[in-house]
Amino acid sequence: MTNLVEVNNLKAWIGEQQILKGISLSVQHNDVLAIIGPSGCGKSTFIRCLNRLHEEIIGARVEGEVKILNENIYGSTVDPVRVRRQIGMVFQKPNPFPSLSIYDNVAIGLKLAGIRRKSALDEVVERSLKQAALWDEVKDKLRMPGTSLSGGQQQRLCIARALAVNPPILLMDEPTSALDPISKAKIETLLQDLKRYVTIIMVTHNMQQASRVSSKTAFFLLGELIEFGPTEQIFTQPKAKLTEDYITGRFG
Amino acid sequence: MKSLSSALSFNDYRRKLINYMMIGLIVLGAFVALAPLFSIFYYVIERGYHNLSWTFFTSLPAPIGESGGGMGNALLGSLKIIGMATLLGVPWGIATGVYLSEYSYGKSSKTLRFVIDLLMGVPSIVIGIFIFTVVVRPMGGFSAYAGAVALAIIMCPIIARSTEEMLKTVPIHYREAGLALGIQRWKVILFILVRGKWGAIMTGVVLGVARISGETAPLLFTSLNNQYWSGSLKDPTSSLPVQIYTYSISPYEEWQMQAWTGALVLIIFVFLINLVIRSFFSNMRDSRD
Structure with missing residues (x-):
């Protein structure tokens, strides 16, 4: 089985501070990888390295190799814009673009990439909103501002926005941590559906979420990958003492 | 127990009294601030409305x-x-504001911001003399062009700083969300950030236009x-503020x-500009986040 994402000895800095100290792991098609670990362990930085968003921070630096479909995205000729089109991202706080309608929030990635044909856009908007389990709630008010929705709906709108460009990989940075329990549950159910179309790499603080949703789990601590394996094994028979301590809540 | 409750009620009384006094002071302060404004309105309307007629807008000044x-x-x-000043100053100001907020970091931005603040503080008459030297004299005479350039220079820093402030209120994760969609940086800035804050940026533009509408000194030069x-x-051109100046110092x-x-x-003109631009952009409500 070929690796969709292959990370080799990835190191990342912000200024003088080293955030990631040599991470290596691989992700296969239709995996759901959960990244767990205490705050400040480099989880977010790790996924931000996968779509080259980390380098947008002033003073940020990356070393090592990230291969997506066997191409190193840190190669000298690779355009980060092209990399990001293949990788969707959902952020911790729902952030639909202000003053854009629900429709335009989903369509903007394609519109700004130069696609103008209305029938094509309509189709993508409907498909993405259905995938994000939001279509039924918003189909009659597609022209309303995206910010008029509730927090949970906004987050699903952001998922639809990311899915609209049809990326094989979806990165999620604590996608439910700013939501109420019901919205959280809806998004978790949604993730079960989504893994049929996309490979998901998500950061989460929530152990139950990681164990419910993911097929693989990576445990990070202080910028290092402590343990990586099938979720069931990590949660039932962790090999490292640190992993066990963290999962059972002895620290973190 | 009794003494405690009586002490409390005394404190209550005192607290309420101070509260009312403070509210009174605030209302007084607001009134003092607004009084000159309304007295100016009153004075100008009282003296100006006699001659206000259709011919005032359509005819040339009458001889003495x-x-x-x-x-x-x-x-x-x-x-x-x-x-002309607006056509020149608005794109220039917005572009400068975008640069300050989105592209410049560290020392260069500090210097640029300082220079722009300085430019905002330069007396407008100095800008008039400057344009007199670099535009009026080489062109061989006074002109509407020269006036427009001078006013655009006054307008630019106002719009630049307000645009910068507005863009800075947009949290970074909106920029990242745009970039993460594989949208080029300039498109994220123009079509997501600037568009999202368009109403607020236009408020800065209104301020700029209102400010230059009353400028007299730079137009004299x-x-x-x-x-x-x-x-x-290319000809010398009359303007409202200069005409007011000329007439008011006449005997x-x-x-x-x-x-x-x-x-x-x-x-009225400044008031109308405010009204028109604001009502035009008020339907483009900015989100609070």
Whole structure:
């Protein structure tokens, strides 16, 4: 089985501070990888390295190799814009673009990439909103501002926005941590559906979420990958003492 | 127990009294701040409305001793100069604001921001003299162009700083969300950030236009004045503030009264610009986040 994402000895800095100290792991098609670990362990930085968003921070630096479909995205000729089109991202706080309608929030990635044909856009908007389990709630008010929705709906709108460009990989940075329990549950159910179309790499603080949703789990601590394996094994028979301590809540 | 409750009620009384006194002070402060504004309105309207008629807007100034006449040429001249200054100053100001907020970090941005603040503080008459030297003299005479350039220079830092402040209120994760969609940086800035804050940026533009509408000193050095309909933008051009200035320092009472009417028209003009631009962009409500 070929690796969709292959990370080799990835190191990342912000200024003088080293955030990631040599991470290596691989992700296969239709995996759901959960990244767990205490705050400040480099989880977010790790996924931000996968779509080259980390380098947008002033003073940020990356070393090592990230291969997506066997191409190193840190190669000298690779355009980060092209990399990001293949990788969707959902952020911790729902952030639909202000003053854009629900429709335009989903369509903007394609519109700004130069696609103008209305029938094509309509189709993508409907498909993405259905995938994000939001279509039924918003189909009659597609022209309303995206910010008029509730927090949970906004987050699903952001998922639809990311899915609209049809990326094989979806990165999620604590996608439910700013939501109420019901919205959280809806998004978790949604993730079960989504893994049929996309490979998901998500950061989460929530152990139950990681164990419910993911097929693989990576445990990070202080910028290092402590343990990586099938979720069931990590949660039932962790090999490292640190992993066990963290999962059972002895620290973190 | 009794003493405690009586002490409490005394404190309650005192606290309420101080509360009312403070509210009174705040209302008084607001009134003191607004009083000059309303007295200016009152004064200008009271003195200016006599001569306010259709001919004031359409006819040329009357020669000394004749009654009637108007400021038609000055009004048209102001529209020309302000229009050109806006065309020049708004894109320039917004571009500078975008640069300050999105592209510049560290020392260069600090320097640029300092220079822009400095430019905002430069007396407008200095800008007038500057344009006199670099535009009026090489071009061989006063012109509407020169006036527009001077006003655009006054306008640019106002719009730049307000645009910068507005863009800075957009949290970074919105930029990242745009970039993560594989949208080029300039498109994220233009079509997501600037568009999202368009209403607020336009408020800065209104402030800029209102500010230059009343500028007199720089126009004295650049577009000067004219008693006729000036045909070309290369000719000296009359403007409302300069005409008001010329008339109000004259010894003739008819002219002084005309100056009051001019001032009234100027205030109405600024008011209308505010109203039009705001109502035009009020349907593009900015989100709070």
